Amino acid sequence: MTALRDLTDEQFAARYHSDRFTAGVLGNRMRYVVDHMCAGLLNNAFSSILRDWYDFGATIAGPPEQGYQMSTVSNSLAVFLGTMGDAVRNTIEEYGPEEVEEGDIIIANDPYRVGNHVNDMCFIRPVFHDGRIISFVTIRAHQLDMGGVVPAGFSATKRNSYENGLVISPMRLYIKDKPVRSTFNLIFDNARMAALLHPDMKSIYQALLLAERLILESVARYGVDAYLGAISYTCDASAEAMSTALRESIPDGVYEAEEGIDADGVDDSITYQLKIRISKQDDRVEVDLSGTSEQARSSVNATALDAKTAIAVGIKMLIDQTTPFNAGSFRNIDVVVPPGTICSATPPDGCVFLYWESTMPVLQAVYRALSTVLGVNAVGGDYGSLMLHNANGVTEDGMPWTTVAECGGEHGPWGATKAGDGDSYMVAQLINNIDPATEAIEANSPVVVLRKEYAADTAGVGTNRGGASVRRDTLYLRDAEHWSSPLHTKKPSGVGAYGGGEGVAQACWMFPPESFDIARTQDLLGTGPEVYATSQPIAGVLDPQTKVLDPDGEYHYFASTPIWRTKPRTIFRYQTGGGGGWGDPLEREPERVMHDVRDEYLTIEGAYRYYGVVVEGNPLTHPEQLTIDAAATEARRAEMRAGSGAAH
Amino acid sequence: MTNQHPTVAPARTVDRAEVTEQELRDLGVDLARDFPGSTAADFLRYPVLSEGGWFMVVKHQPTLRSVSREPWDLFGPIHLTSHGLDLS
Numbered sequence: 001m002t003a004l005r006d007l008t009d010e011q012f013a014a015r016y017h018s019d020r021f022t023a024g025v026l027g028n029r030m031r032y033v034v035d036h037m038c039a040g041l042l043n044n045a046f047s048s049i050l051r052d053w054y055d056f057g058a059t060i061a062g063p064p065e066q067g068y069q070m071s072t073v074s075n076s077l078a079v080f081l082g083t084m085g086d087a088v089r090n091t092i093e094e095y096g097p098e099e100v101e102e103g104d105i106i107i108a109n110d111p112y113r114v115g116n117h118v119n120d121m122c123f124i125r126p127v128f129h130d131g132r133i134i135s136f137v138t139i140r141a142h143q144l145d146m147g148g149v150v151p152a153g154f155s156a157t158k159r160n161s162y163e164n165g166l167v168i169s170p171m172r173l174y175i176k177d178k179p180v181r182s183t184f185n186l187i188f189d190n191a192r193m194a195a196l197l198h199p200d201m202k203s204i205y206q207a208l209l210l211a212e213r214l215i216l217e218s219v220a221r222y223g224v225d226a227y228l229g230a231i232s233y234t235c236d237a238s239a240e241a242m243s244t245a246l247r248e249s250i251p252d253g254v255y256e257a258e259e260g261i262d263a264d265g266v267d268d269s270i271t272y273q274l275k276i277r278i279s280k281q282d283d284r285v286e287v288d289l290s291g292t293s294e295q296a297r298s299s300v301n302a303t304a305l306d307a308k309t310a311i312a313v314g315i316k317m318l319i320d321q322t323t324p325f326n327a328g329s330f331r332n333i334d335v336v337v338p339p340g341t342i343c344s345a346t347p348p349d350g351c352v353f354l355y356w357e358s359t360m361p362v363l364q365a366v367y368r369a370l371s372t373v374l375g376v377n378a379v380g381g382d383y384g385s386l387m388l389h390n391a392n393g394v395t396e397d398g399m400p401w402t403t404v405a406e407c408g409g410e411h412g413p414w415g416a417t418k419a420g421d422g423d424s425y426m427v428a429q430l431i432n433n434i435d436p437a438t439e440a441i442e443a444n445s446p447v448v449v450l451r452k453e454y455a456a457d458t459a460g461v462g463t464n465r466g467g468a469s470v471r472r473d474t475l476y477l478r479d480a481e482h483w484s485s486p487l488h489t490k491k492p493s494g495v496g497a498y499g500g501g502e503g504v505a506q507a508c509w510m511f512p513p514e515s516f517d518i519a520r521t522q523d524l525l526g527t528g529p530e531v532y533a534t535s536q537p538i539a540g541v542l543d544p545q546t547k548v549l550d551p552d553g554e555y556h557y558f559a560s561t562p563i564w565r566t567k568p569r570t571i572f573r574y575q576t577g578g579g580g581g582w583g584d585p586l587e588r589e590p591e592r593v594m595h596d597v598r599d600e601y602l603t604i605e606g607a608y609r610y611y612g613v614v615v616e617g618n619p620l621t622h623p624e625q626l627t628i629d630a631a632a633t634e635a636r637r638a639e640m641r642a643g644s645g646a647a648h
Numbered sequence: 649m650t651n652q653h654p655t656v657a658p659a660r661t662v663d664r665a666e667v668t669e670q671e672l673r674d675l676g677v678d679l680a681r682d683f684p685g686s687t688a689a690d691f692l693r694y695p696v697l698s699e700g701g702w703f704m705v706v707k708h709q710p711t712l713r714s715v716s717r718e719p720w721d722l723f724g725p726i727h728l729t730s731h732g733l734d735l736s
Contacts, residue, residue: 067700086701090722112726169730239699263654271654284712286696293657304724308697330699334712337697338660339725346726 004233004240016229022222026230027237030072031324033214034058037139037207038074044203047196048444049142049404052436056141058207059084060215061327062231063133064097070327071231078325078432079356080140082309083115085327087122088136090114095170102128105174105205107183109146110167111352112345115305118146118165118353119153123173123201125208127215129224135231137211139204144404145192152192152404153353154390155483156265157562158299161348166190174205193402239328243283245320246332250373254279257369259361261342261487262539265298268557271490272296272342274358276365287311288336289343289362299353300487301345308335310359313430314366318379356430357487360384363430367415367495367580380415380422380466380500380580382429384493385486387506387539387574393480395446403445406436407474408484409506412576413459413467415494422579424454424467424601446477450524455575457606460492462500462581463588468601469504469578473525475518475571482564482572484508486539490555494580501585501610503578507540507549510564511571518569525571538564538572549575585611586637590628598623612637664692667706675706675716682715683708695720 002011009019016023037058045051057080062069070085091108092100100106108114109121119142127135145152148165158164166187173183184201188194219227259274275291295301312330320329337344342358345351367381389408394400414422414429427433438449451473458469486508494503515534516525525531532547539558543550593613596602600619607613614632617625669688672679679686686708693706693716702724706716 085699089701093722110728112723112728269654270657272657273659275659279712281710281712286707286712288662290661291659294660296657304697327699334696334698334705334707336662336694338662341660342657344725347728 004237016233018222018226018229022226023230023233026218026222026227027234029218030060030230030234033137033211034060034072034074036214037137037211038076040207040210041139041141041203044206046199046203047144048406048436048440049144050200052434052440053405054433056139057081057084058211059088059138060211061085061088061136061138062228063135064092066228066231068092068136069231069235071234073325076432078313078430079116079306079309079359080120081325082312083305084122084138084140086305087114087140088124088138091122091124091170092136097133100126100133101176102126103174103176104172105208106170107173108168108170110169111303111355112347113169115303115309116140117153117355118148118167119143121168123204123208125212127212129216129219134219134224134228135215137208137215139207141200141204143191143197143200144402145197147190147192150483151392152390152402154388154404154485156298156300156354156485156487156559158265158351158353159297159349160351164299164351164353173201234324235326235328237328238323238326239331241323242316242320242329243332246280246285247283249319249377250280250370252281253373255369255373257365259365259368261300261357261361262490262555263487263557264296264300265559265562268555268560274343274361274365276362276369278366278369284332284334285315286334286336289341290336290338292338292341292343295340295345295350296342299351300342300357301350301352302343302355302358303352304335304337304344306355306359307337307343307362310362310430311335311366314363317429318367318370318374318377354388354485354487357385357485360428360430360493361488364493364495367497371495371497376418376498378497378582379417380460380462380497380582381493381495382414382426382579383409383412383469383503383506383577384428385488385506385577386410386428386431387486387508387576389482389484389572389574391445391476391480391482393446393478395478401445403441403447406441407447407449407472407572409470409472409486409508409574409576411435412470413494413503413579415460415466415497415580416462416464416500416582418464418498418582421464422459422467424459424579425452425470426467448475448477450475450571454601455527456600456603457610458504458575458578459601460494460496460501460503460578460581461585461610462496463583463585464500464581465588465596465601466494466500466503466579466581469506470576471527472574473571475569476566477568479568480566480570482566484538484558484564486558488577489540493577496580497582499584500581502580504549505541505551506577507542507575508538508558509535509540509547509573510538510566511535511573513567513569516571518571525573586640590630590633594626594628598626608636612640662694664694667691667693671706672715677715686710691715695724697724
């Protein structure tokens, strides 16, 4: 097939019904449209999960006769955007495209139909021109609650679709721009927190109207044929970029890797394995998940649509980082996935809620499988698990509060690349939201965020090191119920690349007031190894006595207590996984190692142990007066190169 | 509560069906012309998920080239309780 740049002007016009410049303008215009949808929703959303977390995504897709090609996605949640093309097609095809009318909003949230989980509702607006559908504009947005047995839904202990929450098959929320009372009643009579859901839905509706108006303005200016051609062009451009990247970046061959999750929410008698086999020939790739464990007994499963997203995001992050992510990004990728696995759950028993915890290992496995063949272009893995924390209770005056994904291990480090060290406080690559402000968290819930800091000696070592684990302490001022979901504590998630080391594994501890009473102590909980002995481990592989991280220690299961009920002044400490390193750690310049000691990414002991660099001085009292013992460093590195090893 | 020696949940696999030379001919494949050196044993039929959703493909395994790519069920292997429900 002729490359896009080699098409003559006539060939281009015949294929896309416009000249190149116009197609480019319309492609940019569509990105402008989704950006403005998101800006409008961010500015007008009422719930913290949308306003502060950016837990939504917006897309534009083509009409049925173009196969619902998803041409444009917003700069936001990758797990939403990857599934949205399938979600729009599945929703409209099931509803019946001939039944869709101007002024409709069609909704659906069934994970098996649209991916993600029941709280992630799809709001789909057809855009009509001269009586025919020319596009669909869509927002998928997290709703704070969608019923089920757990407030806000974030629990690994739900057993089936019925416990999970309200499942909505395709139906109309608006008809001729009038709200459908029966649909709103269905939702609000089954979901908690309707007072926040309702204004959020109104804001979403307005964002969809804005998108419709902007698209119709473009059509009025450039013509409908050029607009439809631009949808195909933007998809073809991304597909071509992926095709070229596959051909040029990955040698033909078969690459395999394994990852997994610790346990489901029922007990810890079963662990779950993820297997991936990437076959690549020329510009085609087939990713087979055969060998993956059957679906879990609880809500830690994902759907095949989610697995497909993780695979595409992983490959794109590694080899095609500059072109837009849209339907074309999937064109040369075939996913082979058996039904009924942790990554392709089937109803009603294959419950899907914490889907990212089963698909982040898919992305990690892509990184691991390709870590050796990409050479210098390999990329270290990120922290690999959101380690989500949800809590709820009531305030002194009886008002219910809920903190959703704000006070756990939701934000952490990325891996290193050939370009430099991994950043340490990010949202996971597969997620891509924003971090709620501490002030917003504390304003909404009776909590005090005591710490957000990096933990020393946790980053994957390398010529460029991974980001450091994030340590977060949160003080709960009221009685509360907690759901915690660290699912990747047994092994590190931060895959090393090009000879770099892995980051450390994640863990979580709870400190009840009798263990550490912050009111009496009038100080922060310390970070030294001595503080953990009196803690209640929530999850992690820990030393049996000291309860500090120890890869050879005892495994603590996150749902040994399904609901953690706590008294006022309880502290939860989360420590995320570390990011993977890139390159040989013994090639890292000693000055950069010293700066890591100054900046508390490394201890002096860690610098010696992992990098063979002998740093002298006191980083806490005289951080700018550290020095390197060059001779001792040379000797230590020679010793390490001779075989005593380095790294985590 | 800890379990240092948990069971690994059993694995699932995708079955790949063999295809015959006649099926390949019906698909317009001339082995000698299109895939010199290959036999029907090099081709398998199985579902894949890609751009555009689920497809049932017949694919030449050594090159990963599809010789047939038909849209499969909208939801792939998912069977909802409501599927096939007769509301008349």
